[in-house]
Amino acid sequence: MLDRVFDPKSFETNFSFDIEASQRNLKAEPFMILLPPPNITGSLHMGHALCFTLQDIIARYKRLKGFDVLFQPGLDHAGIVTQLLVEKKIYASGVQKGTLTREQLLKEIWFWKESSGYKILDQMKRIGISCDFSRLRFTLDEDSKKAVSKVFVQLYKRGLLYRDQRMVNWDPLIETAISDLEIVEKEIDGHLWHIKYELEDGSDFITIATSRPETLFGDVAIAVSPNDKRYTRFIGKNVKIPLIDRIIPIIADKYADPKKGTGAVKITPAHDFNDFEVGYRHKLPIIDIFNTKAELNDKVPEIFQGMDRFEARKKVLELLGKKELLVGIENIKQILPFGDRSGVILEPRLTYQWFINVEKLAKPAIEVVKSGKIKFIPKHWENLYFEWLENIRPWCVSRQIWWGHRIPAWYGPNNQIFVAETESEAKAQAIKYYGNNSIELTQDPDVLDTWFSSSMWPFITLGWPQQTKELERFISNMIVVTGFDIIFFWVSRMIMMSLFAINEIPFKNIYIHGLIRDSKGNKMSKSKGNVVDPLSLCDKYGADAVRYTLSYLSSPGRDIKMNDQVVELSRNFLTKLWNVVRFAQMNGCTNDNEYDPNKVIHPLNKWIIFEIKNMVISVEEALENYRFDDATRFIYQCLWNSFCDWYMECIKPILQQTSLDYTKLEGYNLNQTLLKKEIRDTVAWSILQFTKVLYPITPFISKKLSGELGVVEISWPQIKNINIDFKQSIKEVKLLQGIISSIRSLKQCLQMSVGKKLNVKLEVMDTSEGNFIESHGIIISTMANINFVDSVNKQIPLVFNGAILHVGIDEKVDINKEKIRLKNEIENFIKMRDATIFRLNNSDFIQKASQNTIEEHKKRVEKLNDKISKIEYIIHNLEIIQ
RNA sequence: GGACAUUUAGCUCAGAGGUAGAGCAUCACCUUCACACGGUGGGGGUCGCAGGUUCGAAUCCUGCAAUGUCCACCA
Numbered sequence: 001m002l003d004r005v006f007d008p009k010s011f012e013t014n015f016s017f018d019i020e021a022s023q024r025n026l027k028a029e030p031f032m033i034l035l036p037p038p039n040i041t042g043s044l045h046m047g048h049a050l051c052f053t054l055q056d057i058i059a060r061y062k063r064l065k066g067f068d069v070l071f072q073p074g075l076d077h078a079g080i081v082t083q084l085l086v087e088k089k090i091y092a093s094g095v096q097k098g099t100l101t102r103e104q105l106l107k108e109i110w111f112w113k114e115s116s117g118y119k120i121l122d123q124m125k126r127i128g129i130s131c132d133f134s135r136l137r138f139t140l141d142e143d144s145k146k147a148v149s150k151v152f153v154q155l156y157k158r159g160l161l162y163r164d165q166r167m168v169n170w171d172p173l174i175e176t177a178i179s180d181l182e183i184v185e186k187e188i189d190g191h192l193w194h195i196k197y198e199l200e201d202g203s204d205f206i207t208i209a210t211s212r213p214e215t216l217f218g219d220v221a222i223a224v225s226p227n228d229k230r231y232t233r234f235i236g237k238n239v240k241i242p243l244i245d246r247i248i249p250i251i252a253d254k255y256a257d258p259k260k261g262t263g264a265v266k267i268t269p270a271h272d273f274n275d276f277e278v279g280y281r282h283k284l285p286i287i288d289i290f291n292t293k294a295e296l297n298d299k300v301p302e303i304f305q306g307m308d309r310f311e312a313r314k315k316v317l318e319l320l321g322k323k324e325l326l327v328g329i330e331n332i333k334q335i336l337p338f339g340d341r342s343g344v345i346l347e348p349r350l351t352y353q354w355f356i357n358v359e360k361l362a363k364p365a366i367e368v369v370k371s372g373k374i375k376f377i378p379k380h381w382e383n384l385y386f387e388w389l390e391n392i393r394p395w396c397v398s399r400q401i402w403w404g405h406r407i408p409a410w411y412g413p414n415n416q417i418f419v420a421e422t423e424s425e426a427k428a429q430a431i432k433y434y435g436n437n438s439i440e441l442t443q444d445p446d447v448l449d450t451w452f453s454s455s456m457w458p459f460i461t462l463g464w465p466q467q468t469k470e471l472e473r474f475i476s477n478m479i480v481v482t483g484f485d486i487i488f489f490w491v492s493r494m495i496m497m498s499l500f501a502i503n504e505i506p507f508k509n510i511y512i513h514g515l516i517r518d519s520k521g522n523k524m525s526k527s528k529g530n531v532v533d534p535l536s537l538c539d540k541y542g543a544d545a546v547r548y549t550l551s552y553l554s555s556p557g558r559d560i561k562m563n564d565q566v567v568e569l570s571r572n573f574l575t576k577l578w579n580v581v582r583f584a585q586m587n588g589c590t591n592d593n594e595y596d597p598n599k600v601i602h603p604l605n606k607w608i609i610f611e612i613k614n615m616v617i618s619v620e621e622a623l624e625n626y627r628f629d630d631a632t633r634f635i636y637q638c639l640w641n642s643f644c645d646w647y648m649e650c651i652k653p654i655l656q657q658t659s660l661d662y663t664k665l666e667g668y669n670l671n672q673t674l675l676k677k678e679i680r681d682t683v684a685w686s687i688l689q690f691t692k693v694l695y696p697i698t699p700f701i702s703k704k705l706s707g708e709l710g711v712v713e714i715s716w717p718q719i720k721n722i723n724i725d726f727k728q729s730i731k732e733v734k735l736l737q738g739i740i741s742s743i744r745s746l747k748q749c750l751q752m753s754v755g756k757k758l759n760v761k762l763e764v765m766d767t768s769e770g771n772f773i774e775s776h777g778i779i780i781s782t783m784a785n786i787n788f789v790d791s792v793n794k795q796i797p798l799v800f801n802g803a804i805l806h807v808g809i810d811e812k813v814d815i816n817k818e819k820i821r822l823k824n825e826i827e828n829f830i831k832m833r834d835a836t837i838f839r840l841n842n843s844d845f846i847q848k849a850s851q852n853t854i855e856e857h858k859k860r861v862e863k864l865n866d867k868i869s870k871i872e873y874i875i876h877n878l879e880i881i882q
Numbered sequence: 883g884g885a886c887a888u889u890u891a892g893c894u895c896a897g898a899g900g901u902a903g904a905g906c907a908u909c910a911c912c913u914u915c916a917c918a919c920g921g922u923g924g925g926g927g928u929c930g931c932a933g934g935u936u937c938g939a940a941u942c943c944u945g946c947a948a949u950g951u952c953c954a955c956c957a
Contacts, residue, residue, distance in 0.1 A: 555895070
């Protein structure tokens with residue numbers, strides 16, 4: 001017997017889903033869910049919980065539907081993040097910065113990974129994610145390394161990957177290049193300083209505006225617009241750079257915008273993307289004044305050398321001020337690029353890096369989505385995908401850090417590059433090239449962008465480059481579930497790489513879920529302190545409640561506002577379910593394998609079977625379309641409104657009765673014992689259907705409760721074989737519900753004294769409905785809390801098909817309220833009826849509306865007329881009493 | 883500057899060319915034997931605004947507004 005109190009902690013931790021997650025059926029249709037590998041530095045946040053839960057719902061549903069499901073977990077080595085974290089730890093322990101060798105650092109990181117890198121997997125298990133943990137993959141394991149090298153070489157051989165000296169975004173804290181996607185732009189309050197540059201001969205000066213005065217040491221020209229009359233006379237003359245008096249030319253270039261600043265702009269090719277372009281056009285030199293940490297180098301006067309860029313700015317301004325060359329300061333809003341990992345302002349920097357010419361890879365990737373081979377759900381995310389791919393720029397894939405896939409490129413003495421999967425192959429190439437086998441090769445010190453290996457995740461997890469059975473079976477039969485924020489980083493690159501490396505689409509569907517927000521709709525962030533921790537929610541309400549909430553709130557294209565209150569709702573629902581099973585146990589309802597829903601006789605049983613069948617069909621349809629919200633809602637409504645509020649309440653009086661016998665009734669042929677047995681079996685059967693459809697969403701409680709009723713293995717409901725004719729039963733139960741609701745409303749309106757039962761005289765017409773009402777009187781009297789009597793004095797008649805219920809009322813009761821209520825009701829019905837009649841009288845409507853619609857309208861008028869006349873009858877009688 | 887999304891009850895959100903929905907909150911009543919994390923009965927909305935298409939628009943189209951997000955640019 002279940003505990004009186006529903007406490008998820010009492011059973012959730014007892015369950016493990018490892019076995020079913022690893023069970024495979026090679027004869028069944030394959031289906032894979034591509035789990036985005038969390039970082040080894042990660043711990044489970046709400047976004048993970050959402051993403052993984054939705055995937056787990058799909059995985060479990062597909063398993064129940066008989067698919068061969070592969071749901072494989074993985075971990076991402078997360079280059080920069082992990083290296084920063086471990087370095088910080090090492091430095092905190094007293095090690096001097098910069099003294100660590102590459103080998104020492106890598107050893108420390110591997111050690112850290114083995115001791116703390118698996119935390120998130122346990123947290124995933126806590127929320128019931130049923131991956132096959134025996135197939136765990138890591139983006140930096142040996143097989144991944146082989147695959148990464150192979151693809152790198154392929155790209156290189158096809159000319160899609162190259163090494164080049166170009167301007168890149170440089171992170172001076174981590175001292176590495178990063179890709180365009182790793183930039184976060186932030187608006188800050190900045191200044192525009194106006195600085196005088198004197199002409200070489202001292203005869204005049206030109207004033208430029210800059211937000212970065214410290215870069216003047218790297219200036220190589222002043223540019224003005226060729227159309228700017230203010231400056232025409234300066235073009236071709238030379239100026240002296242303030243403080244250092246180096247001579248540079250004034251040039252005309254369309255880049256200089258007369259409307260911006262002073263119209264004259266200093267050109268510093270080494271430290272600005274646009275200036276680099278201008279410098280290139282005018283064949284100007286490039287003077288890089290920073291080291292890798294963005295400290296000033298030996299290209300500047302000695303007092304500035306080694307100075308940080310911001311310190312240098314202050315000093316430059318101070319000196320300019322003293323020389324009266326600083327002639328104005330404007331306050332401006334600036335949008336500056338920050339490193340998303342380091343949080344510092346990035347510097348444009350000219351370096352040698354490896355780039356992928358993604359433009360070529362993008363074309364087929366656009367095509368597979370345009371042609372519908374790959375679908376985004378919701379569809380509108382395609383726009384974002386296309387927009388990015390159509391304007392894509394080369395992807396800088398090299399990083400000047402140590403933790404990651406080492407670039408498989410080696411350099412000979414004259415810097416000749418040898419790209420190969422292994423060092424010995426590179427060596428072989430070198431021997432051929434130099435005709436000499438005593439050549440020393442040095443491997444490129446850099447590693448690849450973490451997203452390079454992530455982009456290969458769909459096929460490296462399946463064993464590529466080996467042609468495994470899994471690869472053949474599951475590639476292209478996948479769904480990926482993720483957030484919109486990594487469509488660029490991950491999704492699009494996986495599509496490009498799969499098409500390139502294995503010539504297959506990696507997956508068919510991309511489900512893009514919403515963003516988790518706090519209850520006010522703000523993004524969750526540590527700095528705001530509004531982060532909701534999924535694991536503490538699990539501790540408070542249970543993992544099932546958290547999962548249920550996420551599923552319930554996952555409407556396509558909408559963000560999820562998460563707070564305790566919504567999880568409470570889920571917990572309440574699960575409590576309800578828990579108590580339903582307690583009821584079943586108290587009434588001896590357990591699973592009977594002989595039970596056949598097609599053979600039930602009692603209309604209530606037929607009706608609830610019908611309701612459940614419909615619910616299952618709806619849930620299936622919803623899940624097939626990834627409408628987790630709908631699926632959850634259908635189950636909720638069926639369990640709570642149909643099963644608990646009506647079915648269970650109706651059968652209670654029957655189970656408690658000792659003298660009820662349906663054998664007399666035509667077509668029933670149910671004696672007391674058989675009837676109760678049929679009800680108990682239907683209760684158990686119904687609950688089991690609920691545990692089945694809920695299993696993908698709330699696996700813990702489903703498993704627990706199903707077990708309580710004697711079923712250990714959970715399967716998807718078999719409802720296709722249920723083919724009884726429900727029509728009559730639905731009609732009867734609706735009649736029953738109508739009668740009960742009417743009496744309840746009436747009673748409430750009359751404000752009868754607490755707990756007092758109404759006396760009702762039942763007048764039965766000799767019809768099947770009449771007989772039905774009479775024989776189910778026990779249900780009506782219990783549910784509506786009335787006594788059936790032979791006669792009543794002062795009464796209100798309630799008219800139904802087949803019977804009139806004369807509701808006896810107290811002499812003192814004020815029936816005016818009831819009259820007002822009924823008059824309002826009748827007014828509404830009349831309005832509705834007249835609107836419908838008006839439409840039917842409209843010749844355009846009759847001509848143009850569909851036949852079905854017209855029929856519906858006619859039926860509606862009939863029904864409304866019937867209701868109206870019944871209420872009129874009651875009002876008429878009320879007036880007589882008065 | 884460009885694009886996308888959102889706008890429906892006090893709140894959170896479904897819906898959708900033909901009678902405006904749910905949960906929470908609210909009001910009234912009820913400790914009845916599965917459940918007060920419960921039950922019963924109520925109240926509450928010109929579906930952001932303005933046009934258009936249609937017999938009929940909350941729903942389709944156009945424009946606008948507000949909010950959010952992304953991309954691009956900025957001396």
